[in-house]
Amino acid sequence: MSDDIRVRIAPSPSGNLHIGTARTALFNYLYAKKMNGTFVLRIEDTDAERTKQEYIDNIFDSLKALGLNWDEGPDVGGEYGPYTQSERFDIYPKYAQMLLDKGYAYECWCTNEELEQEKEEAVKNKQAYVYSRKCLNITKEQREQYIKEGRKPAIRFKVEHKELVFNDMVKGELKFDTSLIGDFVIMKSNGTPTYNFAVVIDDMLMKISHIIRGEDHISNTPKQILIYEALGAKVPEFGHLGMILAPDRSKLSKRHGATAVSDFVKEGYLTDALINFVALLGWAPSDGQEIKTVDEIAQDFRIHEISSSNSIFEYDKLNWMNGQYIKKMDIKKLTDMIIPFLSKYDLSELSREKLERMVLITREPLTVLKDIEDDVPYFFGKNVPLDEVKELLSSELSKNVLTKFLELVNGWETDGNGDFTDEEKIHNDLADLRADFKEKFGYKPKETMWAIRAAITGRTRGADMVGILMILGKDKVLLRTKNAQKITLGV
RNA sequence: AGCGGUAUCGUCUAGUGGUUAGGACGGGAGAUUCUCAUUCUCCAAACAGGGGUUCAAUUCCCCUUACCGCCGCCA
Numbered sequence: 001m002s003d004d005i006r007v008r009i010a011p012s013p014s015g016n017l018h019i020g021t022a023r024t025a026l027f028n029y030l031y032a033k034k035m036n037g038t039f040v041l042r043i044e045d046t047d048a049e050r051t052k053q054e055y056i057d058n059i060f061d062s063l064k065a066l067g068l069n070w071d072e073g074p075d076v077g078g079e080y081g082p083y084t085q086s087e088r089f090d091i092y093p094k095y096a097q098m099l100l101d102k103g104y105a106y107e108c109w110c111t112n113e114e115l116e117q118e119k120e121e122a123v124k125n126k127q128a129y130v131y132s133r134k135c136l137n138i139t140k141e142q143r144e145q146y147i148k149e150g151r152k153p154a155i156r157f158k159v160e161h162k163e164l165v166f167n168d169m170v171k172g173e174l175k176f177d178t179s180l181i182g183d184f185v186i187m188k189s190n191g192t193p194t195y196n197f198a199v200v201i202d203d204m205l206m207k208i209s210h211i212i213r214g215e216d217h218i219s220n221t222p223k224q225i226l227i228y229e230a231l232g233a234k235v236p237e238f239g240h241l242g243m244i245l246a247p248d249r250s251k252l253s254k255r256h257g258a259t260a261v262s263d264f265v266k267e268g269y270l271t272d273a274l275i276n277f278v279a280l281l282g283w284a285p286s287d288g289q290e291i292k293t294v295d296e297i298a299q300d301f302r303i304h305e306i307s308s309s310n311s312i313f314e315y316d317k318l319n320w321m322n323g324q325y326i327k328k329m330d331i332k333k334l335t336d337m338i339i340p341f342l343s344k345y346d347l348s349e350l351s352r353e354k355l356e357r358m359v360l361i362t363r364e365p366l367t368v369l370k371d372i373e374d375d376v377p378y379f380f381g382k383n384v385p386l387d388e389v390k391e392l393l394s395s396e397l398s399k400n401v402l403t404k405f406l407e408l409v410n411g412w413e414t415d416g417n418g419d420f421t422d423e424e425k426i427h428n429d430l431a432d433l434r435a436d437f438k439e440k441f442g443y444k445p446k447e448t449m450w451a452i453r454a455a456i457t458g459r460t461r462g463a464d465m466v467g468i469l470m471i472l473g474k475d476k477v478l479l480r481t482k483n484a485q486k487i488t489l490g491v
Numbered sequence: 492a493g494c495g496g497u498a499u500c501g502u503c504u505a506g507u508g509g510u511u512a513g514g515a516c517g518g519g520a521g522a523u524u525c526u527c528a529u530u531c532u533c534c535a536a537a538c539a540g541g542g543g544u545u546c547a548a549u550u551c552c553c554c555u556u557a558c559c560g561c562c563g564c565c566a
Contacts (some may be wrong), residue, residue, distance in 0.1 A: 012566050030528095047566065112564080128562070152563050169498070180494060180562090188564040195566045218495060219561040242497075243559070248511045251559095277503095280515085284504050288514055309497045310559055317516040319504065327529080365528040375527095416500075433523070449525035461527035 005037025006209045009063075009070075010199065013043055014050035016260035017062035019313070020214065020244045020252060023278045026294070027241060027306070028067045028212045028463070030279075033298035040206060041073030043084045045199060049388065051086075057251075062261040070259045080206040085198060096155050096186055104230035105186060107153035109146040124454050130182030131156065142323050150209065157197075157227065166224045169210070169239030171307045176222040184223055196220055197444045200227040208236055212303070214261035215240040226320040242310040244281060252313055268341060268369025274324040277318045281311040291324055307474060319367040324364050336374055339368050345380045354471045378457035379471060383483055384389045389454035397443055397487040401451035404433060405480040406481050427466050442469040455484030 009025040011017065032039040041063070045051040060075065072078025082088055099105035122129035146153070148264070148454070161179040169173050186197035203211065220238050227236045246256040250298075258264045264274055272293070279297050280290060285301055286308075296315050326334065335356045339347065347355065362375050378384045392398060407430050420426060430452075434445040450460055456468060456477060469477055 010566095014566075044566065050565085079494055108564085115564085123492090156564095174495075176495075185564045190564075192564090194564065214560090215496065216560055240496085244531050245559075247502085249558070274564090280503060282503090284514090286505095290503095290515060307497095311504090312502060313501045314516075323529095341536080430525075439544090444525095446525050446544095453526065459526090463527090465525060 004209055005032065005035040006044055006084040006207050007032050007037060007039060007212060008040035008203070008206065008208050009068075010042040011059050011200075012043050012047065012050075013045050013052065013054055013055035013059060014047060016058040016262050018114075018252075018259055019261055019264070019274075019278065022062065022066060022068075022261050022275070023281060024213055024241060025063060025243060026275060026279060027239075027303070029294070030298045030301040031210060031212060031303050032071075033295070034301045037209075039068075039399055040078070040080075040208065041070035041083060041195075042202060042206070043074055043085045044195075044198070045084060046195070051279045058260070058262055061220075062123060062265075065274045066261065067263065067271070068275075081180060082284050083206075083341070085202065088202065089192065091232050092187065092192065092198060092201055096193070096197070099157065099186070099227075099230055100155065102230070103158070103486040105155050105157050106136055106154045106183075107138075107143075107182075108139070108185070109143070109151050109152070109153050110135060117362045127182060130180065131184070134432055135182060136183075142281065145445065152189040152191075153190045154185045156183040157186050157223070157228060157230070159183050163344070164225060165239060166225060166235070167172075167213070168219065169237055169303050170308045171218075171240050173214070174218065174221070178222060178226065181223060185225070185432075191314075196223050197227065200224050200231075203236060204228065204231065210237045210239065212241065215242055240308075241306065242276075242308055244280060245310050246344050247312055247314060249312065250488075252464070256313075258316075260491075268323045268366075269322050269371075270329070270337070273318070277321050281313070323367045326369070331356050331360050334363065338369055338372055339455070341373055342376070343375070344373065349380055350471065356465075357467060361463040373460070378459065378468070382476060382479060384456070384458035384480060386454070386458050386484060386487065389437045389458055389460060392450060392454050392460065393484055393487040394450075394490075395488075397441070397447060397462060398454070398484075400441065401433075401437065401443075401448050402455055402488050404437075405452050405455075406485070407477075408433065409477055409481065412474065414474045420470055420474060422476045423470055426469060430466065451488075456479040456480050 007028040009021070009028050011021050011025075029039050031037065043056060043059070045056070063070070070076065071085065074079065074081075074083040077083075095249075095446075096105065100107070108131075115131075118132055121131050135156070159178050161180050164176045164178050165193070166174055185194050186195065187193055221238055221240075225235050244252055246252045252259055258267060261271070261274065265271065274292075275294055276292060276297075277292070279292075283297070283301065283305070285292060292300075310433055326444060338359055339355075348357065352465075358376060358379050359372075365375070386393065412426055412429075415421050431450075434448045435450050437443040438445060449465060453462060453465060454460060455466075456472070462468065472480075
C-alpha cells in the first residue's frame with residue numbers, strides 16, 4: 001500500500017448515509033484502489049446535538065453494504081487516530097494557539113449582536129459581508145475589560161489578501177481573491193473548532209493527500225489552503241465533484257423519495273446496482289460497458305476524466321439497472337434477500353427448494369425487490385380468488401381447456417408429497433394441449449394458457465406455468481382447477 | 492447583490508479544429524415466447540444564444556442567458 005496516496009470520506013452523523021455521500025465515498029475509494037492508496041473513514045461528529053449513534057451505525061453499515069471498505073477508521077483503527085472527531089477535541093486548541101502565536105490568527109471578542117449588526121449594514125449597502133477586523137488590534141485594556149465582563153473570545157484567522165490559485169483535479173484551475181473572504185472563525189468562543197479548521201487539522205494529521213468531495217466545498221477550499229499554508233503544512237490536492245440533483249433540479253431531498261442508502265435498500269434496491277448506478281453519474285466506462293463491479297470500475301477509473309457538471313438522479317435508469325442485477329444474481333442469495341419482502345405470506349408452506357424456484361420464475365419483471373410481494377400470492381394458500389378472471393373463465397373456451405387440463409393433471413405422476421415428478425411430461429403435455437386446441441378449435445396458444453393460468457392463479461399474467469404447477473403440487477392444482485370449473489361449467 | 496462552477500438527445504454520457512456527433516436509460520414501431528415481463532431488431536431524439544480566432548468550429552477565446560453552489564462562532 002502506497003503511503004503517499006491517502007484519501008478519506010468524512011461524513012457527519014446527523015443523518016443516515018446519503019446517496020450523495022455514498023458517491024463521494026465511492027470516488028475516493030476508486031481513487032485509492034486505482035492508485036494503490038489508503039482509504040480513510042473519519043466521523044465528523046462535532047455537532048453533538050445532531051449526532052446520533054444510530055446514524056453512525058447506519059453510515060458504517062451502508063458503506064460496508066456498498067462494498068466501500070475503509071483501511072483506517074473508528075472501528076478498525078490506524079496510525080493516525082482517533083478517527084472520530086469528538087475524540088480529537090484536545091488537539092485543535094494547540095494548533096489554534098500556534099497560529100495565534102505566529103500572528104496568523106487573533107482573538108475576536110465581538111458578540112453575536114455586534115456581528116449581526118455588521119452583516120445588516122453590509123446587506124443594506126448591498127455589499128458582500130466581510131468581518132470588519134474590529135478586534136484585530138484591540139488594546140490590552142480592552143481585552144482586560146472584556147475578560148472582566150465574562151466574554152469569551154473566538155479565534156479568527158487573519159486572511160492575507162492575495163490571489164489564491166489552485167489546480168482542481170476535476171475542475172481545473174480555480175482562482176480566488178482572498179480579500180473577499182474576510183477573517184473567519186477557527187475556534188468558537190465555546191472552545192470547539194469550526195468545521196474549516198477541524199478538517200484541515202484532521203486531514204493534515206491524517207496525512208490526507210487528495211481531498212475528493214462535493215463542489216459545495218469549493219468556496220471552503222481557499223480558506224483551508226490558507227490554514228495549511230499558515231501551518232507550514234503541505235497542501236493536499238483537491239478534486240471537486242458535481243452535485244447530484246433531483247429530477248426537478250433541486251437538491252435531492254426526502255420529498256423526492258429515498259435519499260439514504262438504507263432507504264433504497266428497504267425498497268429493494270441492490271447495493272451493487274446502486275453503487276454501479278451512482279458511479280455512472282459523472283464517470284463513463286472506456287469500453288461502453290456500463291454494468292460493472294466496483295473493482296472493475298476502479299481499474300478503469302481516472303479522476304481527471306470525471307465530469308465536472310452536476311447530474312440528475314434519474315430513477316428510470318436505476319430501476320433498469322436494478323432489474324439487470326436481479327436477473328443475474330445468484331438465486332440462493334436473491335432468495336435470502338427477497339424473504340424479508342414476503343412477510344405477509346406464510347413461507348413455511350414452501351420448502352426452501354420451492355421458494356428458490358418461485359424466486360427464479362418470478363424475478364424477471366422485478367425492478368425492485370419489493371415488487372415481488374404483489375406477484376406471488378397464488379403460491380400461497382389452498383385456493384385463490386377468481387373474481388378478476390370470472391369473465392374469462394365463463395367462456396366456452398375455458399370450459400373445454402379446463403376439462404382437458406383436469407384430465408392431464410390426473411395423469412401426471414406424483415411423489416409422496418403430492419409433488420409432480422415428471423416436469424418434462426407436464427411441459428410437453430401443455431405444449432400438445434396448445435397445439436391440439438389450436439388445430440381443433442382455433443384457440444390461440446395464449447388463450448389456452450390463459451384459461452389454465454386463470455384457474456390456477458386467479459390472474460391472467462404471471463410466472464412460468466410449468467414452474468407454478470411444480471411448486472403447487474397436485475392437490476392444490478386439482479382443487480383450484482375444480483373450483484374454477486364451478487364457473488366454467490356454470491355450477 | 493457578490494464570488495465560484497457548469498452547459499452535447501428528456502436523462503446519464505462518449506467524442507473531435509473537418510464525424511452520417513456514438514452509446515445507455517426512457518419513448519415509439521416490430522419480432523420471439525403460454526400471459527406479463529424478458530430478449531432481439533429498427534426509429535425518433537442533442538452540440539443553449541451571440542460574437543470572435545480560423546480555410547473550417549460542437550470542439551479554442553469573449554459576452555449573454557440558464558442552472559447549480561457558497562457567502563454561519565452548521566458541517
